[in-house]
Amino acid sequence: xxxxxxxxxxxxxxxxxxxxxxxxxxxxxxxxxxxxxxxxxxxxxxxxxxxxxxxxxxxxxxxxxxxxxxxxxxxxxxxxxxxxxxxxxxxxxxxxxxxxxxxxxxxxxxxxxxxxxxxxxxxxxxxxxxxxxxxxxxxxxxxxxxxxxxxxxxxxxxxxxxxxxxxxxxxxxxxxxxxxxxxxxxxxxxxxxxxxxxxxxxxxxxxxxxxxxxxxxxxxxxxxxxxxxxxxxxxxxxxxxxxxxxxxxxxxxxxxxxxxxxxxxxxxxxxxxxxxxxxxxxxxxxxxxxxxxxxxxxxxxxxxxxxxxxxxxxxxx
Amino acid sequence: xxxxxxxxxxxxxxxxxxxxxxxxxxxxxxxxxxxxxxxxxxxxxxxxxxxxxxxxxxxxxxxxxxxxxxxxxxxxxxxxxxxxxxxxxxxxxxxxxxxxxxxxxxxxxxxxxxxxxxxxxxxxxxxxxxxxxxxxxxxxxxxxxxxxxxxxxxxxxxx
Numbered sequence: 131x132x133x134x135x136x137x138x139x140x141x142x143x144x145x146x147x148x149x150x151x152x153x154x155x156x157x158x159x160x161x162x163x164x165x166x167x168x169x170x171x172x173x174x175x176x177x178x179x180x181x182x183x184x185x186x187x188x189x190x191x192x193x194x195x196x197x198x199x200x201x202x203x204x205x206x207x208x209x210x211x212x213x214x215x216x217x218x219x220x221x222x223x224x225x226x227x228x229x230x231x232x233x234x235x236x237x238x239x240x241x242x243x244x245x246x247x248x249x250x251x252x253x254x255x256x257x258x259x260x261x262x263x264x265x266x267x268x269x270x271x272x273x274x275x276x277x278x279x280x281x282x283x284x285x286x287x288x289x290x291x292x293x294x295x296x297x298x299x300x301x302x303x304x305x306x307x308x309x310x311x312x313x314x315x316x317x318x319x320x321x322x323x324x325x326x327x328x329x330x331x332x333x334x335x336x337x338x339x340x341x342x343x344x345x346x347x348x349x350x351x352x353x354x355x356x357x358x359x360x361x362x363x364x365x366x367x368x369x370x371x372x373x374x375x376x377x378x379x380x381x382x383x384x385x386x387x388x389x390x391x392x393x394x395x396x397x398x399x400x401x402x403x404x405x406x407x408x409x410x411x412x413x414x415x416x417x418x419x420x421x422x423x424x425x426x427x428x429x430x431x432x433x434x435x436x437x438x439x440x441x442x443x444x445x446x447x
Numbered sequence: 448x449x450x451x452x453x454x455x456x457x458x459x460x461x462x463x464x465x466x467x468x469x470x471x472x473x474x475x476x477x478x479x480x481x482x483x484x485x486x487x488x489x490x491x492x493x494x495x496x497x498x499x500x501x502x503x504x505x506x507x508x509x510x511x512x513x514x515x516x517x518x519x520x521x522x523x524x525x526x527x528x529x530x531x532x533x534x535x536x537x538x539x540x541x542x543x544x545x546x547x548x549x550x551x552x553x554x555x556x557x558x559x560x561x562x563x564x565x566x567x568x569x570x571x572x573x574x575x576x577x578x579x580x581x582x583x584x585x586x587x588x589x590x591x592x593x594x595x596x597x598x599x600x601x602x603x604x605x606x
Binding site: 146147148149150152153156159160161163164168170172173174175176177178181205206207208210211214 | 540541544545547548551559560563564566567570571572573574575578579582583584585586587588589592596599601602603
């Protein structure tokens with residue numbers, strides 16, 4: 131008998147199981163939890179059965195390109211990889227999560243191939259422009275969840291949000307998270323007003339670190355009558371006075387206040403830039419001591435549609 | 448009349464189950480219905496006599512029922528449940544495999560998810576070769592398929 135090639139943890143005799151005998155859908159369920167990068171670079175190379183499972187379009191309805199964001203250590207061209215993942219979906223893509231990479235070209239490629247997209251998450255995608263966002267919005271009429279977080283250092287102008295609102299009438303969840311600053315003291319209701327005026331069907335809104343004021347908040351409460359969940363953490367310009375506080379409490383089921391704790395948030399550490407911390411401002415004025423960004427995993431109770439993998443409601447065919 | 452999604456009160460009624468190696472178990476209905484299979488049986492009123500489970504051995508069934516018991520406990524907190532699950536699923540491969548198969552066969556969604564996540568965690572971060580060794584899987588790629596995979600790796604940077 132040939133000696134084993136390398137010592138794995140030894141299995142007692144009679145304890146070996148044939149993992150290739152697992153029902154196909156169970157193996158699919160396991161492999162789906164790996165994320166696109168691990169599937170493409172490792173899992174699909176294990177054996178023919180896993181390779182065949184990984185080529186099935188049904189494995190690519192949801193593409194999770196989460197990665198640690200270490201560009202200097204990343205041995206892969208994630209943009210090319212993402213296109214490949216989209217190709218594998220054969221038009222069945224309904225959910226995609228792009229983090230720390232991505233260009234307008236990629237975004238257009240995704241939208242051109244996936245008109246049935248329901249959830250789009252763009253986190254720390256610094257090369258994606260507002261124009262790019264507006265352009266793809268028109269191609270995604272079935273979009274229900276949109277997350278544009280930490281994609282630029284300053285607020286969006288109202289235009290892309292207006293276009294999204296107009297082109298995506300089914301939009302129920304919007305996450306527009308950015309880094310919260312107490313200083314410098316800047317107020318801006320442009321995003322809030324664009325949301326209030328163009329997204330009447332929203333059920334969930336997460337505006338971490340937004341510069342909106344009480345006026346913007348009021349507009350949102352008026353313009354989004356179906357809103358159930360509102361996350362205003364680190365929105366330091368919002369001051370929930372008695373009336374406004376009461377209105378929020380009455381209208382919103384799940385409300386997070388500006389100074390609520392952020393310990394359930396994942397921190398995206400993108401490093402700081404001098405623009406964010408002009409000299410003279412101490413980081414004591416920020417909510418935490420980190421220079422990182424806050425991001426909320428899809429598994430938090432604020433994900434309107436739950437895990438990236440559970441898609442019972444998404445498949446209407 | 449089918450039961451609603453409200454938590455089942457303890458009616459004291461028990462189900463009898465028989466594993467493939469003829470071990471019998473008695474379990475309260477409220478615990479058993481964690482399995483969709485048993486849930487339908489209870490709702491349709493076909494729960495007389497021991498239910499044979501030819502696909503599950505006694506040891507695995509005992510574990511599964513233990514899990515169901517814990518998860519049917521109304522007094523347990525979410526934190527306690529998470530801790531329990533973490534310990535429960537930290538088992539050797541053969542046990543994990545058997546739990547996976549049982550959870551799938553009995554249609555116990557949460558347990559299946561727990562087991563799948565555990566296997567995925569065992570795969571994460573490993574090279575194909577390491578994965579094969581962990582799960583004792585043979586590399587059966589044909590040269591043609593290997594070439595196809597190599598061509599696809601256009602996303603790899605460097606040599």
